Amino acid sequence: MRRAPAAWLAGAMGGCALGFAATAQADVSLSTNVSARKVEVGSQFTLQLRVSASNNEQIGAPERKLPGGITASGPSIGRQSQINIVNGQMTQSLGISATWGLVASRPGTYKLGPAGVQTSDGLKSDRAVTIEVVPEGSLPPPPLAGQPLDPFNMMRGMGLPGFPGFPGFSEPDAQPSQPQLPELPDEFKIARPLDPLAFLRVRALPRKVVVGEQVTLSVYAYAGRGSFEPGMMTEPSRDDFLAFNLMEDQHQLSGYQFELEGQRWITAKISEFALFPLKAGKLKAGEMSLSFVGRGYSKDPKGLRRTSQPIEIEVVEPPLAGRPPGYRVGDVGRYSLSAQVEPREVPAGGSVSVVVKLEGSGNLPPSLLVPERSGVHFLEPQLVEQIAPRRGEVQGFRTFTYVVELAQPGEQDLGEVTLPYWDAKGRVYGVARAALGSVKVTGTAKPAASLASASITQGPRLKGLLTPAPKLSGTRAEPVHYWPSRPGYWLLLFGLPLTAVLGFALSDLAKALRQRLSARRGSLATAQDQALAQLATAARANETMASANAAERALVIAIERATGLKARGILKQDLARVLAEAGIARELADAAAALLGRCDQLRFAGEAVDLVALATEVRETCQKFGARSPRPTPSEAT
């Protein structure tokens, strides 16, 4: 998209369409807009030609005719293509907008145009537009802050050459006069600038709505470097929303200036839409871009491009509690229904016209709940509607014209047309109703041939397949607690056999350990007996070294059996104390330590020792140790 002058902005925003004429042609349609019908000599205004054509149509360069006294620059041309898919049929169309900047040099009434384009059928032209040029200074002064601005040059009066100055605002390098700024409306106020040069801000009110409730989305432009000309602009994103342009009928924009953090800013609301969310969820909207063209913003002729951050709107469904039957999600607003039935008397098989008018504000639904009666058949309605935003709220009416076929003779009560809705302001459901009254059906009923033929094509009747229970057996089914969903089940499933196996395995292990322990104890006693026997033999044979060794072995085994301590690993001088700490009587501990000491002496000076007496002493000591209840050795315990 190319940069366009301010007129493009105005056109896109649905600004004032002062001159509009559409040429209904087969493949090409044209419309001409002029930014002002009454202009001053020397002031700039614009002429815009919009062309839309089917994709296969060849469109040439736009042309325009101008009278003397009017000079033109441009045109600035923008192109866009659009694809529509309706009922599976894809159509593509091409659009061109050409904008000329015009300046009148003398007063008078002028006819601009007609403007047109070259097509395959030749030159297609729109109608001419008439303007009045008045002497300079004849028109009222330019708008002040807070006053309507000319949307075709929204920064008019802000210091641009050729325009009167915007009081209190001028080019950055100019000396500002003493401003008396009007109060900035709350909707424009910001805590801090989002960008030091220029930025766009999006506001959505409210931020949490139900499906079908109106959200007002506004986009504001803030410029901090003096006057600018709006360049390329896109519309705010609004996927998942039904949108109504609230600024379509707004002929002028309101601009304001204010000071923030020592900087002077210009702000204007550039876009405002009424959005109706089509589904629940966190929906985003409001991403749009605008180029700020001007000396203070960018040297690029396309200007300084700024994009707004999309805003997130939380959309939920209205509550289920209290929801009336037949309510369709999205029917949100405040509605009323009125109905007219004509005629009130028809022959059997004839039809009456039922006109129902739905009025109100909000998202007006496209269908109503019609009564169902035997012999009364509502055909699809014809719709006429007039729905538009008014004072920021979408409202209007939609008329449903039904043809109702009446088959059964007699006084037929048509019942009432209803529309359940959610009143977002009152946070409550409501039902709009319109009673239709009764119609007198004369004559006799005609045979239902259509029904008979329908049943043939449909095959067996399905209606009688089921007989519903007269009452609910319980409003809520008891939840089933499936065993596999419980962790305890799986624990039990595999734990039970494993417990049995492991139980027996542990039992066997314990038994084996016990056997091993007893065997170990038995082996120590045997070893002690053997050592004592060797001691006795060696003593009788007067073999000093053998006696010392056997005595020492017998004592060590006796100590181990009684205390579990391995005496060879303990220093001799500590032995008595360690034995005493292990629960051995002090005398016995001292005796054992002394005997082990004598065994050492025997090895070095053996002949002087009475070996038989030693053997007796060792045996007695071993017996004293044996009198204690045996304790398991550390190795046995493991």
Place this chain on the structure above:
Amino acid sequence: MSQRLLPLLAALLLLAAPHARAETPQQSYEAALAALAKGADNDAIDRLELLADQGVVNADASGARAAAYLSRADGPSAQPGDLGRAAAALSEALLLKPDDAQAERALEAVQAEIARRHSKERESVVVRPRLGRAIVALLDEQVWAILAALSALAVSIGVVTRRLAKSSLARLTGLVAIGVGSLLTLGFGCGAYAAEEFRVSSQPAVIVVPEARLTNETGRPLPSKRGADTTTVPEGATVYVRERREGRCLVEWGSTDGWLSLSEVRILASR
């Protein structure tokens, strides 16, 4: 005086306002049956659908909903998908009350009628499920679980008998119980686990549009396999929803997986 009257007036205005009145489920059900009896099928459907939306999970309500859709499908105001919605309601009724013979017969009749109406396309509403799902569907999840528990008990008794019995016959019996019980525990345990996995990771649903085209994750239609259309799911067919994302769902239909719009399926309520 006027200050006292103001709240009274406000209350009167509130009463006069056309606000909807909440009904109990029983009242809604009876009102739906009354509407059905006088031929107001749409009204009956609206009431019964609202009952389902409000979380009333009941076989009778599902059955009545099926009756309402069948009544509308038989009448002049029939809408596409009515039979599919009836099939969904009947499937739901059978899930909630598996021994409901009337619902079972009606479901068979509805599926036959859908197949008859789609006879040109030679579509079948019922397709062969995946082998794993078919095996697991042989028994109820709870039955799988009970059989697995009994098998585990047999293994445990076998271990004890094998260990404690004195006679060789008893010990042999214990050994056989251990072997057979272990195999059965493994088999039934796998069945219970798979049944739970299928229940937790997927929900049964029924197609409620005349036909639904399976697509891939990006929304492109799945290519058909040679010789059979395995990508167009007929109305009334049962699928299993495995994942839901942004208005779409990943479904398992027979041996084919694909994405559908959530509006094309009705997910069945279960206990």
